[in-house]
Amino acid sequence: MRRPPARPPAEALHRDPGLQPERTVMSWDRTLLALFVAAVMFLRWYATVGLAALAPAGLCGLAAMAIHLTQRRRYGLQSLGVARERVEADVFSVLWMMVLVVALAVLGALAIWVI
Amino acid sequence: MATPERSEPPARGAVAQKILDGGREPDPRFTLANERTFLAWIRTSLALLAGGIAVEAFTGSVFDPLTRTVLGTVLLGLAALLALTAGFRWVRVERAMRHGRPLPLPLIVPVLATGGAVAAVVLLVFLLIRPA
Numbered sequence: 001m002r003r004p005p006a007r008p009p010a011e012a013l014h015r016d017p018g019l020q021p022e023r024t025v026m027s028w029d030r031t032l033l034a035l036f037v038a039a040v041m042f043l044r045w046y047a048t049v050g051l052a053a054l055a056p057a058g059l060c061g062l063a064a065m066a067i068h069l070t071q072r073r074r075y076g077l078q079s080l081g082v083a084r085e086r087v088e089a090d091v092f093s094v095l096w097m098m099v100l101v102v103a104l105a106v107l108g109a110l111a112i113w114v115i
Numbered sequence: 116m117a118t119p120e121r122s123e124p125p126a127r128g129a130v131a132q133k134i135l136d137g138g139r140e141p142d143p144r145f146t147l148a149n150e151r152t153f154l155a156w157i158r159t160s161l162a163l164l165a166g167g168i169a170v171e172a173f174t175g176s177v178f179d180p181l182t183r184t185v186l187g188t189v190l191l192g193l194a195a196l197l198a199l200t201a202g203f204r205w206v207r208v209e210r211a212m213r214h215g216r217p218l219p220l221p222l223i224v225p226v227l228a229t230g231g232a233v234a235a236v237v238l239l240v241f242l243l244i245r246p247a
Contacts, residue, residue: 091131
């Protein structure tokens with residue numbers, strides 16, 4: 001049996017003993033889980049309000065997927081930033097997250113009052 | 116994973132630059148800590164949102180429709196308020212760090228504490244006076 005060619009040892013992307021990039025990426029992961037819980041709550045509501053619950057649930061799912069798909073990139077950027085003592089504040093992610101949660105609350109309130 | 120090599124300062128869009136309001140780049144650890152704090156608030160907000168929806172979806176046999184509507188709306192309103200405050204606070208903290216100013220106080224904390232207390236009391240009262 002042939003052994004696979006030896007890979008070069010993995011190189012750490014940063015030397016921060018506080019593991020800031022790891023903690024931040026995991027914080028996004030927890031947020032993803034919270035979105036998942038919210039999506040499940042909306043789905044449970046489907047029997048009562050129908051499509052009005054499906055839309056926000058889908059929105060939660062899309063947002064969770066977006067977070068998941070950008071995690072690797074986020075970790076790379078943050079590790080690089082910590083290594084260089086210069087990290088770009090993620091204005092875009094913060095803003096869309098804020099807008100998303102406000103939109104979810106508004107959709108939920110609409111479903112309560114209109115349907 | 117290969118790391119892209121860039122030596123120039125991070126390129127930002129016009130909107131991001133306007134929001135960050137100049138100043139010097141802060142310690143990257145502070146920027147990341149600010150992001151995590153924002154996410155912690157957003158999760159609190161999502162918990163209130165899920166709670167508001169849960170009140171509507173699960174408590175049909177406990178509350179009359181009016182109570183459910185009011186309680187659900189209050190929770191959803193708090194969720195929206197919290198998300199907005201978290202976003203604006205993130206911007207204010209980021210700006211304060213970039214200009215070396217003291218960090219702003221979290222004004223949302225007393226609001227949230229009051230909201231939680233009111234919701235708990237409302238819940239208690241309705242559970243006590245509800246016909247057995």
